[in-house]
Amino acid sequence: MLFNLRSAATLFCAAALAAQAEVPSLVAIRDARVVPVKGSVMEKATVVIRDGLIADVGPSASPPAGAFVIDGTGLTIYPGLIDAYSTWGIPQATAAAPTATGRGGGGTQAILSALQTGQQAPRSQGPEDRPGTNTWVRAADLVRPSDTRLEAARSSGFTTAMTFPRGGLIGGHGAAVNLAGATGGAMVVEPSIGLQMTFTPGGYSGFPNTQMGILSYFRQLWLDAAHYAQAKSAYAANASGIRRPDYDRALEHLAGYPRVLLPAPNPIQLERVLKLAGDLKATPVFYGVQEGYRMAPVLKQANAAVILNSRWPARERDSDPEQQDSLRTLEMRDMAPQSPKILAAAGVPFAMSSEGAGAPRDIIRALKKSIDLGLSKEDALKSITLTPAEIFGLAAKLGSIEPGKIANLAVMDGDLFDDRTKVRMLFIDGVKYVPAPQAPQMPGGPGPGGPPGGQRPGSQTGETDEEIIR
Amino acid sequence: MTRPILLTMAAAGILAAGQDDSFLIRGATIHPVSGPAVENASLLVLDGKIAEIGLKIQNKAAQGKNKIRIVEAKGLHVYPGFIDSGSPVGLQEVSSVRETIDTGELGMFNPQLKAISAVNPESEHIPVIRGNGTTMVQILPGVAGGQGQTGIIGGQASIIRLSGYTWEEMLAVPYTALQAVWPVPSQGGRGGFDPSMLVPGARRQSSFSQANRAKEENIQKLTEFIEQARRYQAAKKAGPVPADRKFEAMLPVLEGVKPLLVEAARERAIREAVEWSEKQKIRIILTGVTRPGKMIEELGKKRIPVILGSPYSIRMEEDDPYDDPFTLPARLHQAGVEFAFASFGLQFARNLPFQAGQAVAFGLPYDAALKSITMTPARIWGLADSHGSIEPGKVADLILTDGDPLEPRSSVKMMFIQGREVDLESRHTRLYRKYMDRP
Numbered sequence: 001m002l003f004n005l006r007s008a009a010t011l012f013c014a015a016a017l018a019a020q021a022e023v024p025s026l027v028a029i030r031d032a033r034v035v036p037v038k039g040s041v042m043e044k045a046t047v048v049i050r051d052g053l054i055a056d057v058g059p060s061a062s063p064p065a066g067a068f069v070i071d072g073t074g075l076t077i078y079p080g081l082i083d084a085y086s087t088w089g090i091p092q093a094t095a096a097a098p099t100a101t102g103r104g105g106g107g108t109q110a111i112l113s114a115l116q117t118g119q120q121a122p123r124s125q126g127p128e129d130r131p132g133t134n135t136w137v138r139a140a141d142l143v144r145p146s147d148t149r150l151e152a153a154r155s156s157g158f159t160t161a162m163t164f165p166r167g168g169l170i171g172g173h174g175a176a177v178n179l180a181g182a183t184g185g186a187m188v189v190e191p192s193i194g195l196q197m198t199f200t201p202g203g204y205s206g207f208p209n210t211q212m213g214i215l216s217y218f219r220q221l222w223l224d225a226a227h228y229a230q231a232k233s234a235y236a237a238n239a240s241g242i243r244r245p246d247y248d249r250a251l252e253h254l255a256g257y258p259r260v261l262l263p264a265p266n267p268i269q270l271e272r273v274l275k276l277a278g279d280l281k282a283t284p285v286f287y288g289v290q291e292g293y294r295m296a297p298v299l300k301q302a303n304a305a306v307i308l309n310s311r312w313p314a315r316e317r318d319s320d321p322e323q324q325d326s327l328r329t330l331e332m333r334d335m336a337p338q339s340p341k342i343l344a345a346a347g348v349p350f351a352m353s354s355e356g357a358g359a360p361r362d363i364i365r366a367l368k369k370s371i372d373l374g375l376s377k378e379d380a381l382k383s384i385t386l387t388p389a390e391i392f393g394l395a396a397k398l399g400s401i402e403p404g405k406i407a408n409l410a411v412m413d414g415d416l417f418d419d420r421t422k423v424r425m426l427f428i429d430g431v432k433y434v435p436a437p438q439a440p441q442m443p444g445g446p447g448p449g450g451p452p453g454g455q456r457p458g459s460q461t462g463e464t465d466e467e468i469i470r
Numbered sequence: 471m472t473r474p475i476l477l478t479m480a481a482a483g484i485l486a487a488g489q490d491d492s493f494l495i496r497g498a499t500i501h502p503v504s505g506p507a508v509e510n511a512s513l514l515v516l517d518g519k520i521a522e523i524g525l526k527i528q529n530k531a532a533q534g535k536n537k538i539r540i541v542e543a544k545g546l547h548v549y550p551g552f553i554d555s556g557s558p559v560g561l562q563e564v565s566s567v568r569e570t571i572d573t574g575e576l577g578m579f580n581p582q583l584k585a586i587s588a589v590n591p592e593s594e595h596i597p598v599i600r601g602n603g604t605t606m607v608q609i610l611p612g613v614a615g616g617q618g619q620t621g622i623i624g625g626q627a628s629i630i631r632l633s634g635y636t637w638e639e640m641l642a643v644p645y646t647a648l649q650a651v652w653p654v655p656s657q658g659g660r661g662g663f664d665p666s667m668l669v670p671g672a673r674r675q676s677s678f679s680q681a682n683r684a685k686e687e688n689i690q691k692l693t694e695f696i697e698q699a700r701r702y703q704a705a706k707k708a709g710p711v712p713a714d715r716k717f718e719a720m721l722p723v724l725e726g727v728k729p730l731l732v733e734a735a736r737e738r739a740i741r742e743a744v745e746w747s748e749k750q751k752i753r754i755i756l757t758g759v760t761r762p763g764k765m766i767e768e769l770g771k772k773r774i775p776v777i778l779g780s781p782y783s784i785r786m787e788e789d790d791p792y793d794d795p796f797t798l799p800a801r802l803h804q805a806g807v808e809f810a811f812a813s814f815g816l817q818f819a820r821n822l823p824f825q826a827g828q829a830v831a832f833g834l835p836y837d838a839a840l841k842s843i844t845m846t847p848a849r850i851w852g853l854a855d856s857h858g859s860i861e862p863g864k865v866a867d868l869i870l871t872d873g874d875p876l877e878p879r880s881s882v883k884m885m886f887i888q889g890r891e892v893d894l895e896s897r898h899t900r901l902y903r904k905y906m907d908r909p
Contacts, residue, residue: 318677320655322738326788 025051027430028063029411032072037079037386038400047077049407052430057401075424078381078416079400080159080178080408083363084351084388085261085287085307088153088161089143089177089187124206127220131204132168135253139163140175140191143184150179155435156360157410159428160189162392164196164261168203169214171196173257176394178408180428189406193392194285195257199269215276222280225254258393259283264306265290267298274302285391288355291332292339296346305349305391308383310366311356312337340367340383341375351388368417377417490539491518491866491889494527498543498870503550503844504859513548515866518889522862543870546883549840550860551605551867552875553629553847555777556731556757556812557819559599559607560589560630560637565816573612575625578688579695581719583625585611586644589637597896599819600632603875603882604843605867605892606642607632607819608812608851613651613733620688623695624649626719627731629851631867633887646851647731647755648723652743653688654736655681689746696750699724729753731777735786737763744774755850757812760795761786762802770806775850778802778842779814780821781828793832799842800833810847827876839876865889 030046034057046063048056055064063069124131142165153161164174174193181187199214208217231245262273264286277284287307289295299306313333315325325333343350352363367380389399397406407430414421426433495513500523502508514522514529522529563570572588589609599607608629615621626645634640658675676684699720705711706721722728730747732754734740740762747754757777762769769776778799785794802809811826813819826839834842848858856865866889873880885892 316678318679320657320678320682322736324787324789328788 024068025430026064026067027070027427027432028067029070029072029075029077029409030063032411033076034401035076035078035381035416036401037381038402046072047401047409049409049427049430052407054401054403054405054407054409056403070425072411074413076412076414076416077401078157078410078412079385079398080410080426080428081157081364081384082351082388082398083153083158083161083354083360083384084391085353085355086161086163087166088149088158088179088354089147089163089184090139090165091142091144091147092149121203121205124204124208126207127217127224129204129206130221130248130250131207131217132202133170133221133250133254134165134168134172134203135170135195135250137165137167137172138175138191139165139173139177140188141184143175143177143187145181145184145187151436153179153354153360154426154428154433155423156364157412157416157423157426158360159408159410159426160398161354162193162388164194166196166198169198169201169208169217171198173253174261176392176398178406178428180431180433186429189397190392190394192256192258193394194259194261195254195282196261198263211272215272218276219279221250221254224248225251228252229255257282259285261285261287261307263288264295267291267294270295270298274298274304287353289339289350290336292350293335293342296342296348299343299348300346305351305387306343307351307353307355307388307391308339309356310352310354310363311358312366312369337366337369338373340370340379341373344375344379349387349391350383351391352383364417365419368419371417377415381416492516493539493541493886493889495541495543495548495868495870498546498548500548500860501840502860503840504861507547513860513868515868515886515889518866520860520862520864520866523860541870541884546870546872547875548860549603549869549871549875550844550858550864551869551885551887552603552822552843553810553851553853553857554599554604554607554813554819554822554843555810555847555850556610556627556779556814557599557607558610558612558816559595559819560591560593560609560640561585561611562816563590563593563595573610574614574621575611576614576616576619576621578615578619578621578691579623579716580611580621580625581623581648581723582715583611584628584644585609585626586628586630586637586641589628589630589640591634591636591640594897595816595819596632597893598817598898599822600885600892601882601894601896601898602820602823603869603871603885604819604822605632605869605885605887606630606857608646608847610649610731610814613649620651620653620684622650622653622688622692624651629853631887633890633892643851643853645722645728647729648719650730650732652732652734652739653685653692654739655685657681689742693746693750696720696724696752723752726751726753729755731755731757733758735760737761737765740765740769744768744772758814759802760798761790762798766801766805766807769802773808775846776802776807776809777812777850778809778825779812780818781825781832782821796828796832799826799829799839803834803838808846808850809842810850811842823875824878827874827878830876836876 027049028046031044034042034045034047036057042059045057045059046061047054048061048064048067143163158179160176160178162174163177165172174196175188176190176193177187178189199211201209208214228245228248228251235242235245260277260280260282262277262284264270264273265288270286273284273286285305285307289306289308290313292306292308313336340350352367354360354363357363363384367383371377371380386395386399389395398408401409407427409427410423411425412421413424423435493515497510498513500508500511500513502523508523511523511525512527513520514527558573561572575583606629608627610627611625613621613624627647627649628641629643629646630640631642655678657678699717702711702714702717703721703724723730730752732743734743734756735758740756740759743754743756755775755777758779759776781795783795785792799809811822813822822843826843830836830839845858848854857867866886868886869875869882870884871880871882875882882894885894
């Protein structure tokens, strides 16, 4: 890692990852422009950080005695940015081993297959085989500060990610994690924020292999889990004369999820998964949204939140020059970046994710495009700060600059949505980080959504820009 | 298998009875295609050939033959038998049973294969196809490639008449054209954006540059193959060479005697194929043309014939007009492109006349439609002197109908192939009767 040696912060950042104990627990940034997200922008204010939390903020706040004081003149302080649907923190397998189907997310899947009992693709005859049902996998157990992608994420101002394990029909339990920490455990803000579900068969062969099969399987799985819980409690109450219920790993861990994450790329799929969530009696959060511009009324009525892919659909870079794009496709390319504006106007909470993004910075660039199309900067900023915190029930800890919240801050030398703006320093759990002068490339390829038109290292397959979400 | 054999014996009975291939049709409306229809006319067939047409037959020989068969055809219409310019009939029977499929040999270049060599005269499809008026079919060997290769030259197409005990009897032209497929960039997957799909499959297998490179390589291989054949041709002229069936089969193509029947659906492939053929000085006929774009005018100017497949399909691109496949024949006609219809099918080959009828409903002049399954294919396949119209001297391949044969409601009442009456029984009529009779 390269650090800016001229920076006054050298002392702290050099020790940042290795020994947090040496970091002063009391820091004040004064005379900075503060964008608290909740509340109005303060042109000249001070933020006080104590023991990893925000202690005070405001124009009248003053650095306490003994505080390490940073001159914030010319700097803007934002809450640390949040990726609402991520894999950051879960180390990806090297060389992004392509999966059997050639689809993305090979890294996580490689880890998962290692976690599984050695079988590459177990054959599934029916729901009882629990195909691709990795409910026992928890992002909180998988995150490591050594994930090579964290540096790039931090360099773009991200301090937190809602990270979900991937692979199979149910990837596992997601966790809210800070993007730095002494250990994996120290990174975890909230170990259980929701169950990741997909409609993409993977990690098994056989049933279910169709939309109707998968819908039916999820319903059966929840029924089985309810029965399993009943049988277990009956047995616990009185074991005598009752045969013990068989232990079932998938059902054992199909509990303790505050919400389910379901893919809803378009209105038709949204209606399906909305009904599914109702039947499962689970609170849904919809991810992988591509056609958000057509989904606002249903989402509003359902009082549901969505997470948008941050790569707006575009023509493939390496595509047939004589290929004519359909009006439907052109409309989609035209309208998708307007989704945030349309959702905001309808009052539907939306957050942005690294899904589909090549580099973390692309999330901000995608929002910038939406701002150019009429989205307010405030709504844009919320979608990567307070809204994801609210969606995952963490608004008391994350998402804005308010006393008592976790001291996750992104200090920039200008407006977040100005492409020339650089992240000068970050605070994660009150610990200061200074990005390397040259923002590093996202190593080992981007998130599961794939790079824009590029090619995954080690993969033989080209990526399409209009890729279907996983 | 006893039933088909019994049927064939029954059909054979008519022919084997030594029935003459001379007869006189009286009182019919004759549609010669080459000219206007003649009402209440007579048609004399002698020894399998059309001898005379007119209101009153002058032929002394016919009058002398006191036992000539008279076909009273009041209210019926006489048309030349229809020619299907492409079908696997006789080489395929049940598409889902591998053992009954004889098309699509593996390999890139198979000019030496002859479709006629694999024809099954007992095919159940043949009587069915005859039922709507088709008397001749160009049979295609198919192009398959396989083993990672792209098939380019499939083999020799042949023309058969739909009547005969053996393939020799059915054979009309052993080698009409060499069937080929123009290489196209294939990226695999469905591509584009299909948001309703959440399962894999839409993803492209390769980028366009990769696919295009593979296409260029395949065209290069085709060019090299032609050059090799030219060297063989030159060497053969100079002196004896070891015989090579592949290159032997190429000689008529190099000499311009036989055309290359090239499948090219879209504008770019059509343009590439046309430009390549001009450079190579090889005569081509295009087939499978679906979305020719600006090449329509070029095909008219360059006088390159086109074989059209079934119009009963949906448009190729989402935003094309809904009737794009239906109006293509009319658009080709307007641009002066000569075209013939082919069924390119097996069980739907019987719909050939209705393909032409559908084109009329979408703007093609009726005469052009009728010609596209009679005179035009006869001309394209070098049979203009003997087939395609009702004119003295031509082969008596005739149908008698109770109405316009391009209309599905009309039926074919009688059929003659080489002047011999052909049974119009088929699996369809047998099943029809069987279930009509069910108590």
